[in-house]
Amino acid sequence: MGPKLKQSYHHSVTVKVNEQMGTKRGYTFIQANRAWLPKFLLLWVMVMAFLSTWIYKKMDADNKVRRKEVLSSMCDQRARMLQDQFSVSVNHVHALAILVSTFHYYKDPSAIDQETFAEYTARTAFERPLLSGVAYAERVKHSEREKFERQHGWTIKTMKREPSPIRDEYAPVIFSQETVSYIESLDMMSGEEDRENILRARATGKAVLTSPFRLLGSHHLGVVLTFPVYKSKLPPKPSVEERIEATAGYLGGAFDVESLVENLLGQLAGNQAILVNVYDITNSSDHLIMYGHQNQDGDLALLHESKLDFGDPFRKHQMICRYHQKAPTSWTALTTAFLFFVICLLVGYILYGAAIHIVKVEDDFHEMQELMVRAEAADVAKSQFLATVSHEIRTPMNGILGMLALLLDTDLSSTQRDYAQTAQVCGKALITLINEVLDRAKIEAGKLELETVPFDLRSILDDVLSLFSEKSRNKGLELAVFVSDKVPEMVMGDPGRFRQIITNLVGNSVKFTERGHIFVKVHVAENPKPKDDAKAEIRLNGGSDEGALISGSRQFNTLSGYEAADERNSWDSFQHLVTAEALRNDASEKMTVAGEASRSVTLMVSVEDTGIGIPLIAQDRVFTPFMQADSSTSRNYGGTGIGLSITKCLVELMGGHISFISRPQVGSTFSFTTVFGRCKKASHSDTKKSNAEDLPSGFRGLKAIVVDGKPVRAAVTRYHLKRLGMLVEVANNVKIAASACGKNGSSCGSKIQPDIVLVEKDSWLSGEDGCLSLRMLDLKQNGHVFKLPKMILLATNITNAELEKAKAAGFADTTIMKPLRASMVAACLQQVLGTGKSLPGKGILNGSSVLGSLLCGKRILVVDDNMVNRRVAAGALKKFGAAVECAESGKAALKLLQLPHSFDACFMDIQMPEMDGFEATRRIRMLESQANEQMNGDTNKGSGKKDKWHLPILAMTADVILATYDECLKCGMDGYVSKPFEEENLYQAVAKFFKTKPISDS
């Protein structure tokens, strides 16, 4: 079965792994794009660099715009002021012109002469801060030149201070401000600029300006303003000719533009920052500078032009402003952008780092998961391996053990025998260990399945006890079992595993106990009855209080008188049990019905010993596999420490819980609960019958007195006797017993003649020697007793000398060696009472005789195509008393099994030509179900002996592959036996089947 199973298992593991991988591969976005992460980072940095550049540019542009605005506003402001100042001056000149025309021409004689004019102009100079000086030139025609020259006493001169050549007209200065007195008598018309100005001024009647030129006095750039003065009032809309005609002279003033602007700018804030140039742009191709240097450095990139209107429509002026310095680098913008970049860089890096970290963590996580899956697989594989290997080891080990057994039966020298025995012991130990490991592995692999079959708990406990009786007797230990009456006789559960648990616990106890007792108790786990009743009961039974002190030294109310670890389990609580039973016996049927109504029963099992106990440090790892209390334990007592862990697993599988109380050097008490199903009512009574067969019923109604100073031990004895159907009284000591026998209605309440008196060895030895039998004889002689009760001594171990003494003292009848078992007690009693015949119960552990009893008289059909096989199987079954018929094919078998037939079982080969075992079984089952249906049709006829056809069919097969077994069950077989018949194997298969038969029938 190994490889196949393993393969499929392996497959399932792989699938599981794959599935897990599948789900795990659901990567996150980050994980999926892990290769792109550095590129993402680079992209991020680039985008951020771009962004910060953009921010810088934007801020810089903002700055520039603001700068430009500042510049333009400053420039405009300057231009406006200049214009205002200029127009103020022009207005004054205008006023002066009117003054001249008024006082020079309208008055006759003229009210103004040079002196007056100079005086006046000097005093009103503050009104014209921009004009370096004003002068008045009179219009003189050539015809009037001589007259004029005569009148003024000087000749008209040109600008170059030469007598003026002859012209049509002249404009000699007659009045001048003191500051410009040097131009008096100069003909203004002689200068090209001035002449043009004069002509334009008298034509328009407005102030006109010359283009800038270097002024005569200072070397500043300046312009000359010319204003016409008219002789007479002009008509409202004079024509140019009229104006020219009316012109009397010209008032002129020189504007020192340079100092004007200088002055002006000096008054304003921010003067240093900007550079102002003023141009005359009348000739658009050639700008004449009026102020400032032509070639100035400064910020050439940015300039602002403002128009200037000085009131002369022919001339255009403009002011150009620019900053002194180039626009300073904008540090704010730069830092902002840089900081932004740095922050973004950092953010990017942090994100990148986080992503990398996530990737790493996820990678680690996946790795861990993979490792975990592998570890789990390894764990499963380990269990699998253990199971397989231990299974494989078992087979050859069986061979070794068998051979050793054979070897031991041959003629061997003592040394050889010793060696062989040692080898056998070792081999057995090894096989036990392997079985345990196998169990453990099975449990771990979850492959252990519990059976649910009805079994007798008491007989199992008896069996276990008998296993250890030899050892305990050798050690002088009291070994006893007590099962509460409330525990149902038959329970549903796994007897094998229950036995294993008990065997483990008792085995441990026996191993670690050198003195005292081991006591197994089973009772139903429920709340005990109130204490008071219990005490009353006990007093009735002879008083428990005196029993506490018997031999002077401290005694405990336990089985052997040694102290037990768990005090709760001592006599006090034990009383409850006994009492509860007593009450229950009295209780009405109702309660029984109620109790049985529940489906399951929880049992509390405790195994108490007075051994070395478990050291406190080791107590918490008692259930850990391969852990013993300490290393010295295994040296002194052997063992591997796996037993308890298996026990724990099994108990938990059975729905229970295990715990223990242990005191070093005092003892340990292991208690566990387990849940069993109750048997159904019908089957219960059914099995009761069969159980009654196990224990002889010949003792029913017999009366016995148990003489024992220790109540617990007495209760155990009583329990066993009760199981045989006997009425039991307990007497505390010999005296009471004797009196009980003697007088009716004595202290122990017995009104009956005992048939048997069982005396505990301790009680006998501690009591008066032999007085009991003497007294008995005495009684008989006195006619009180008609029949001498049988005297039986109960002992754990007894020396020959003691035995002789006992015989002499009247215990001639028999001595029962403990541990007590119902069947053994029955056998002894039978011997004593002379009911004769060996008991069937004796052979309980002997497989073949049991098999004989199981198979005896059964009609069995063997189906096999192989002649030899058929013969061998038939031979083997015949040996056990079965009546065997053979069929050589499936068809033949079918013919024989036509209903109704009288076969009790069928052994069927699987591989047969024509119709194989599976097919044959299927057909048989079909026939049966048809028959059953028909029978169900007329059920009202009343149930027959057999209400259902179901022939047990067991497969015979050479290969014991599990799959084959499953197939067997699937097609309706009940079990299988491996082919070369082995007694044990056969027994197991048949026993399981024939035992469960009543259940399946019901």
Place this chain on the structure above:
Amino acid sequence: MDVVNQLQRQFLDYSASLHREGFLDDQFTQLQKLQDENSPDFVVEVASLFFEDCEKLINNMARALEQQGVDFKQVDASVHQLKGSSSSIGAMRVKNVCIAFRSFCEAQNREGCLRCLQQVTHEYSLLKNKLQTLFRLEQQILAAGGSVPAIE
């Protein structure tokens, strides 16, 4: 009595040698255990059944293998039968050859099958001789008034 003892020892030695040489295994011992007053000739009966069976099967197989197109299924069925019988009687060596035989059948290897057939025939006749000797010894013991010693 001396003769009986001697015969008994001879019988034991012989059967031990049969076990040792692997002709027989535990199953044969089991068979011997099954023999009791009720069926005194059980082992002999089973053995003769086995021999008959063997001869028949060997003939079957030989015939099948001689044919042009060998029907390996048929051969395999026969080998399976033979294996079953031999393991039932505890004829270990025959059984072991059968195991090899079956693998050749599965591989449809005619050469191997023929070789195995030869081996089986050989083993079978050997075993037959040996068992007949054993039974003869038994008879002699019984004739001399002794009882056949139980084999452990």
